[in-house]
Amino acid sequence: MKFRTALLTLAAFPLFAGAADLTGTWKAEFESQIGTQKYTYTLKQDGTNLTGKAASVINDEKRESDLKEGSVVGDKVAFLEALSFQGNDIAIHYTGTLVGGDLKLTREVGTFAKEEIVAHRQAAPPLAAAGQRGGRGGRGGFGGPIELGPDDKAAFPVPPEGFDKAREGIAHGELQMVEYESKSVGSRRKALVYTPPGYTTNQHYPVLYLLHGIGGDEEEWRKGGHPEIILDNLLAEKKVVPMIVVMPNGRAQPDDRPGPNAMATAPAFAKFEGDLLQDLIPFIQGKFSVTADRTSRALAGLSMGGGQSLNFGLGHLDTFAWIGGFSSAPNTKSPQELVPAANSAHAAEQLSLLYVSCGNKDGLIRISQGVHKYLLEQKVPHIWHVDDHAHDFAHWKNSLFHFSQLIFQPKKA
Numbered sequence: 001m002k003f004r005t006a007l008l009t010l011a012a013f014p015l016f017a018g019a020a021d022l023t024g025t026w027k028a029e030f031e032s033q034i035g036t037q038k039y040t041y042t043l044k045q046d047g048t049n050l051t052g053k054a055a056s057v058i059n060d061e062k063r064e065s066d067l068k069e070g071s072v073v074g075d076k077v078a079f080l081e082a083l084s085f086q087g088n089d090i091a092i093h094y095t096g097t098l099v100g101g102d103l104k105l106t107r108e109v110g111t112f113a114k115e116e117i118v119a120h121r122q123a124a125p126p127l128a129a130a131g132q133r134g135g136r137g138g139r140g141g142f143g144g145p146i147e148l149g150p151d152d153k154a155a156f157p158v159p160p161e162g163f164d165k166a167r168e169g170i171a172h173g174e175l176q177m178v179e180y181e182s183k184s185v186g187s188r189r190k191a192l193v194y195t196p197p198g199y200t201t202n203q204h205y206p207v208l209y210l211l212h213g214i215g216g217d218e219e220e221w222r223k224g225g226h227p228e229i230i231l232d233n234l235l236a237e238k239k240v241v242p243m244i245v246v247m248p249n250g251r252a253q254p255d256d257r258p259g260p261n262a263m264a265t266a267p268a269f270a271k272f273e274g275d276l277l278q279d280l281i282p283f284i285q286g287k288f289s290v291t292a293d294r295t296s297r298a299l300a301g302l303s304m305g306g307g308q309s310l311n312f313g314l315g316h317l318d319t320f321a322w323i324g325g326f327s328s329a330p331n332t333k334s335p336q337e338l339v340p341a342a343n344s345a346h347a348a349e350q351l352s353l354l355y356v357s358c359g360n361k362d363g364l365i366r367i368s369q370g371v372h373k374y375l376l377e378q379k380v381p382h383i384w385h386v387d388d389h390a391h392d393f394a395h396w397k398n399s400l401f402h403f404s405q406l407i408f409q410p411k412k413a
Helices: 220-224 227-236 262-287 304-315 341-350 365-377 393-406
Strands: 024-032 035-046 049-058 061-073 076-085 088-099 102-109 113-121 174-182 187-195 207-211 244-248 297-302 322-326 353-359 383-387
Touching: 024 102, 035 061, 035 113, 049 076, 174 262, 187 227, 187 262, 207 262, 207 304, 220 227, 220 244, 227 244, 227 393, 244 262, 262 304, 297 304, 297 393, 304 322, 322 393, 353 365, 353 393, 365 383, 383 393
Parallel strands: 207 244, 207 297, 297 322, 322 353, 353 383
Antiparallel strands: 024 035, 024 113, 035 049, 049 061, 061 076, 076 088, 088 102, 102 113, 174 187, 187 244
8 A cells, every 4th residue: 555645835936046055965863753863865956956865774774765856945945755665655845944054954754753853064064053953852852842831740759669670479470472363454463462460261351452652563562661570560569450461563554564664654553443443352352351341441552652542542432441642652633633622521521541641851742742731621631741751661661650550440439
């Protein structure tokens, strides 16, 4: 299936006299949801036309692409990076301005990601003053500088030392990889499942569906966050309800590996909604001893999975009562789409818990801040937790630690 974005239409303006020639080599380094990206742009300007090549390194993976549809109008610059990945056509749009010898650019990857970057000409030292390299903040720096408000503070204390370390002398749950037939995707798919210590078919358990990020898969949470250790430790302290945790692959396409360019798989994350509701949940209910009702079902995730959790969870309150978005990514729908004003009272009534969190060093925080602000305006009860981390597993593990202690608890009188 081809994933295409509309090419940017550029307005025509007269060329300003004395405009700089952008021909040459420019370099930029920036953080993104899939890690550090290092770009070398080789530009060639001919009048108002701009063409060239882009060479990039992302998590040690190298790639090259053409730069097309370029225009230079005075100090205004625009061009298109054309990628072809596994049969998908991806258009990355750049628009920006030449400022003090640097190119300050907005980089848009379809409707998924928007990043502010600065490219420095390599033919001469950068002219910008120190500290003026643009507005990134922390890992995953989409959308400019981090601006914190009075609400952006921790709702919980820092987890105790060792909360994520395996302990001896306590009971341990089990991890097993399962496969299920997905009619919505048309293939067999994998999910990693945690069952608590003492799991028995004589008891029915609630289920947490825990989703990964853009560059991950069904193993990402285990490799980076070890939910099995966190939950084993909390169960030993009797701080959580015994639960099953399902860690699926949220990339709903036949080849569900992230590949060298995980961004190209972004459309499959939206399609996971059908796989989750129509295939995975029924499979889990048939294979494991679970309580099959909305009050015994939770959905949470990190980054791209956080966006999925808010999108799918709030869109299906008949299926999920407990929802968590940990540093949710730009795939998150607008707050007005997540909880339409006309439905806010219904959402408030149906939700047992809505948990929204982010680190104060995370450039994605604007997304979660927007959700929090809108929920306040609509009087939808929720938890807003901001800790001192970035777009990383330090925050995601902390969030799971707090979130897991809140879900499936009986309502207080």
